[in-house]
Amino acid sequence: MSRHTIELNQLRHFVVVAEELSFRRAALRLNITQPPLSRQIALLEHTLGTQLFDRTNRAIRLTPAGRRLLLEATDILTRTETAMLAVRQAARGKAGEIKIGFVPSACIEVIPQITRRLRDRMPDVTVTLCEVMTAEGIEMLQAGSLDLGIIRLPRRSPGLPLEKLWSEPFILAAPRNHPLLAQRKITLDDLHEIDFIGYSKERGGFLAEVVEGFLSARGISPNTLYAVAQSHTVMALVNEGFGVALVPRSNGRIAMANTVMRDIDLPADDLHSDLYLALRPNQPEPLLRDVAELIRAELTPHILPRPKE
Template sequence: MFELSQLRCFVAVARELNFRRAAEHLHMTQPPLSRQIQLLEDDLNVKLFERTSRSVRLTAAGKSFFVEAQDLLKRAEAASLTARQAEAGQHGSISFGFIPVAAFDIMPRVIKAVGDKAPGVSLLLHEMLTIEQIEALTAGRTELGLIRLPRERERLELQCIQRERFVLALHVGHPLEQKENIGIEDLDGESFVMYSPADGWYTYEILAPLFTYAKVRPKFVQYLGQTHTILALVSAGVGCALVPRSSQVIGLPNIVFRPIDLPEEARVEVFLAWRRGNDSPVVEMARNVIVEHAAIDS
């Protein structure tokens, strides 16, 4: 089988139709160049050039092979570049899970940061709950994930990349809309859409102790797992809710958001997660880019 070096010699001669100029272009002398062409012709068992003392021209076989040889060299160069980029974490794909609420703010910034740094890397996105992501990461079906802090995390590495405050979501016209300074005590007796202790346990376990400690008893009218569903009920006038600040971008009608005075520790966090021992260069590159360019504390 012929070698890439022989293809380069052939292409150079085919372009120049002059062995001297082709040799100069390849930074070699004519005898080794002629030898490479001869070896290539012997290997192919065809004559590629018609040579006289005054001219060099391609045979019919040579013209056909010239097209294919150029394509082979381009593909070889592309394959070499892809391999080098993969080693440097600049090429490949990443199976990436994210919790639904991450789509409001952090996920768009992650996509942009990775795309700007490594255009050759594709993110294969999967919207999944935290518990589903833990299973997928552990089994190797996904490689990175944006999750809430899980209860079980023995085989995972975690890094917090977003901390954000809560805001109070009110239906338009609610009496609290005009109140200047709102505190948790103002929610006593108010119809309230709460995160579920089952499907929304992470946020529930942040908010429930706040009400208990402040001795505030809202009227819990619904318990739900997802922020966008909670906001849909606020939009319908079912009750008010405490939601992460980033969820304001959802843009549902008939909702106003107001700041509320809560303890500093009352924040929701998003963690970047990956399986311990995953040493993929492209995954490592993405982790570093996300931490450097997409992390936020709000």
């Protein structure tokens, strides 16, 4: 076999000739003259050390080696075009892989919302989701094992730029037969000394600080029977009738059969559940910038408190 290499252009010319079974028609299709086309095919045959076409005065047809090369060449050219398209899309921020870390409370509404939008708007981007606590997410961002984080506001400065991404008001979750539900209007004072499910300061720290700080500042002291980390556990305990809870509005999506969600007279501008967007350090590539911008456009209109008109 010759030491010459096979060029993609030779394979393209070969495929057209094989499809047309005519050098004349193939040359027209390729917008070249017939002699250089014939030379390209002859050089390809020389490089491969085998004849690819049986030629007669009337027609040409593929040899067994030519039929095999047609299959391989078609596959090579298809994969080459796919690779080139993927590279161009990646350069424009339209393809690639993004690893998103998120705190568990974001999984109820925020993560489904943004992953749906990413699939609709950027279908060639592979999204890897990773559930993290805020401190863990910051460490992974700093180490480069996450590209983007949707986290709570940390107690200490993370050394990363943070921007508020999402806010939602709190509502009341109560067992279906709870006496409070008989009231036409439920007020904050109604929670004083009532059996209550709260958030753990150790694991559900952000929500614990927000809810407890808000109630304490207004002199409201519910009878907290349990303090747990995750919203799913809060909702399960409410569903079993242990008490009521103040939960972010999105928790209504995971309410169980024995749970009723009710609005309560709370100032949304003072009590809201917030999520923050953090990007890994260093200059982000176009793909990460585009994904972050899409997420901002999807979620930031919901930020509380709303500007005064």
